[in-house]
C-alpha cells in the first residue's frame with residue numbers, strides 16, 4: 024500500500040497497519056491540544072468587531088446580556104431549537120442581523136407594510152446587506168409577499184413564506200390563515216390593537232418574543248420591555264426583565280389568545296404583572312389540555328382508535344403513534360421470551376452525555392476518519408468477504424477496485440460497525456455498504472436463523488424520494504442475481520410481502536405503513552439512510568418515529584443483536600450530528616470532503632468584503648497579532664504570491680511561500696520548516712492551488728485564508744485539506760470550548776471578482792448550521 028504524495032514523500036498520518044493493530048493514534052489531538060492550551064491569550068478578543076463579519080457579530084451579541092441570544096450563535100446547535108421570536112419590526116434590523124435565518128421568521132407585520140418594500144430596496148441596492156435577505160430567501164425557497172388591504176394571498180401560503188403586511192390589511196384579508204404561522208415580527212404598537220382581533224378570527228398560535236439581538240444596545244429601540252414566554256415540555260415559564268419599563272405585548276401560546284399588556288414604567292407593576300401572567304398562562308394551558316382531551320374518547324376500543332388516528336385525529340396521543348398501543352402490540356412487543364435470552368442494547372441514548380466514547384482519528388490524503396474503531400482499509404473486492412456472486416456481478420459493473428471511501432467502509436460495514444459517510448456525489452457511497460448488505464441477505468438462513476420466527480425486512484433502506492427508491496432497487500437487483508433474496512420498494516398502495524428481505528422506502532410512507540401495521544420490523548438488523556442531510560431535514564418527523572420504533576424493537580427483542588445504522592450524505596448538518604451523538608453505539612464517521620469535515624468540526628467561516636485594491640490591508644488586518652500563534656495558510660494566485668510575500672514582510676508579518684516556481688527540494692524544505700514551527704514562532708504559509716494540490720503535504724493549519732478567490736467550488740473544498748489534522752469530533756466538544764473562539768477559522772476575502780454562484784455556495788455554508796430539524 025503506497026500512501027505517498029506526488030513526489031513519493033511519505034505522509035505524516037499514521038500507517039493503517041498501526042491503527043488496525045490497536046495502536047490508536049490521536050492524530051493532531053494530544054500534541055496540538057497541549058500546544059493550544061499553553062497558547063498565550065490573544066489580544067484580538069478586545070478588538071472592535073467589524074460589522075460585516077457574521078460569526079463575530081453573533082459572538083458579540085452573545086457576550087452582551089440576555090439568555091436567549093446564545094442560541095442564535097452559529098455553533099450553538101443545542102439551544103437553537105428553542106423558539107425565539109423577535110418582536111422587533113424594523114426590517115433593516117432583521118436583515119442586518121445575520122444570525123437570524125429568515126425562513127424561521129416567516130411572518131412580518133409592519134405598520135406601513137414597509138418590510139417588503141425595504142427588502143426590495145435592499146435587494147436592488149448594491150450593498151452588502153442585500154445578500155442576506157436575498158440568499159436566505161433563495162436558499163430556503165421562500166418567497167416574499169406584500170399584503171395590502173386589497174390583495175389576496177394564494178392558498179399555497181405555508182410556513183415558508185415571508186409576508187410583509189400592515190395589521191389592518193391583515194385583518195381585512197380573510198384569505199390569510201395564520202394558523203400555520205410559526206413566528207411573527209412586529210412592533211408592539213403595530214399589533215397591539217389588531218392582533219387580538221386577528222387571533223380570534225384565525226385561531227392563531229402566536230408566541231411572543233425578545234428583542235432582536237441586533238437592537239440590543241441601540242438607542243433607537245423605542246420600547247425596552249421584553250416579556251417572553253417559553254413553553255417547556257411540562258410547564259410554561261415567563262421571564263420578565265425588570266429593568267425594562269415600557270409597554271409590551273404578551274402573546275399567549277397555550278391559550279391561543281393574544282393580549283396587549285400595558286405596563287407602566289414603575290417596576291413594581293411589572294412584577295405584579297408577572298403573577299397575573301402566570302395565572303393566565305396556567306389557565307390557558309388547562310384550556311388547551313381540555314381541548315386536546317376532548318378530541319380522543321378514552322372509552323373507544325383500541326381498534327377504533329387506531330382507525331381514527333389514521334383518519335383525522337391530530338391530538339398528541341394519536342399523532343405520536345409511538346404511544347398507540349395497538350401499533351405497539353403488533354410491531355414492537357415480543358410475546359414469548361426464551362429463558363436464556365439476552366436483550367440487545369438500545370439504539371438511542373437517553374441523553375447526549377450518556378456514554379461518551381473515545382474517538383480515534385486518522386487522516387488520509389483524501390479521507391478523514393473518526394470513530395471508536397478504524398478498520399484496516401482494503402483496496403479490492405477480493406480482499407473482502409462479500410459473496411462471490413455479488414463480487415462477480417460488481418465486476419461486470421466495473422467495480423473491482425475500491426474507491427477511496429469504499430476502502431474503509433467495505434470492511435467497516437462487514438464488521439457490523441455503524442457508519443456515517445459524507446462525500447461528493449457519485450463517489451461510491453451507496454456501493455460502499457450495499458454489497459455487504461446484499462451479501463448478508465444471501466447468507467440469511469445461517470446468519471439470522473434466530474430471527475426466522477419474526478416478520479419484516481432484514482435490511483431497511485430509507486431514501487428521499489420514490490424515484491431514488493426505484494433506482495436503488497435496480498442497483499440492488501444488479502448486485503444480487505441469485506439466491507432467494509426479496510427486494511421491495513414500499514409504496515402507499517402496495518403492501519409488503521412477509522418474506523421481504525430488503526425494504527426500500529421513503530420515511531413518511533413507511534411511517535404510514537407502520538401506523539396501520541402493514542409493515543413489521545421485528546426482524547430488522549441493518550438500516551441505511553441515503554442522502555442523510557436531505558432525509559433527516561425533510562422527513563424529520565417520520566425519521567424520529569421510525570428511530571424510536573427501532574429503538575424499542577432493539578431493546579425488547581429477546582436476542583442480543585444491535586441494529587447497524589449506515590448514513591450516507593453529501594453534506595454534514597446539525598441533524599446528522601444529533602443522530603451521531605444520540606446513537607448508543609458510536610459510529611465510524613468518514614469524510615471524503617474536507618470542507619464538510621470542517622463544518623462537522625465547527626470551523627468558523629468568516630467573510631471580509633472589500634475592494635480588490637484593499638485586499639492586502641484586509642489580509643494584514645486579519646493576520647496581525649495572530650499569525651505567530653495561529654498556524655495560517657493563505658491561498659493566493661501564482662502572479663501575486665511573491666509580491667504578497669514582500670508586502671507582508673514589510674508589514675511585519677513573517678511568511679514562507681511555496682509556489683510552482685520552486686524546485687521540488689525547495690518545496691519540501693519550506694513545507695518541513697513550516698510544519699515544525701512552534702506556537703509563538705509561527706510564520707504564515709503562502710501557497711497556490713496547483714502546488715498545494717500536487718505537492719504540499721500540510722494538514723496542521725488552524726486558519727485558512729482565501730486571499731485569491733477559488734475559481735470553482737471544488738477548488739474551495741480542496742483547500743480545507745490543510746485543516747484536516749485539526750478536525751475535532753463532536754465528542755470532544757468539551758476540549759474545544761477553550762480555544763474555539765480563535766482557533767480553526769476560514770476567512771474568505773470577497774472582492775468584485777467573486778462570482779454569484781461562489782458567493783451563494785459560501786452563504787449556504789454560513790447558514791447550514793443555523794437550524795436543527797431532528798429532535799431525538
Ligand SMILES: Nc1ncnc2c1ncn2[C@@H]1O[C@H](COP(=O)(O)OP(=O)(O)OP(=O)(O)O)[C@@H](O)[C@H]1O
Nearest residue numbers: 421422423424425426448449450451452453454455
Ligand atoms: N468501486 C467502484 N468502481 C467503479 N465504479 C464504481 C465503484 N463504486 C461505485 N461505482 C459506480 O459509481 C457510480 C456511483 O456510485 P454510488 O451510487 O455508490 O455513488 P454515490 O456516492 O452513492 O452516489 P449518489 O451521489 O447518487 O448518492 C455508480 O454508477 C457505480 O456503478
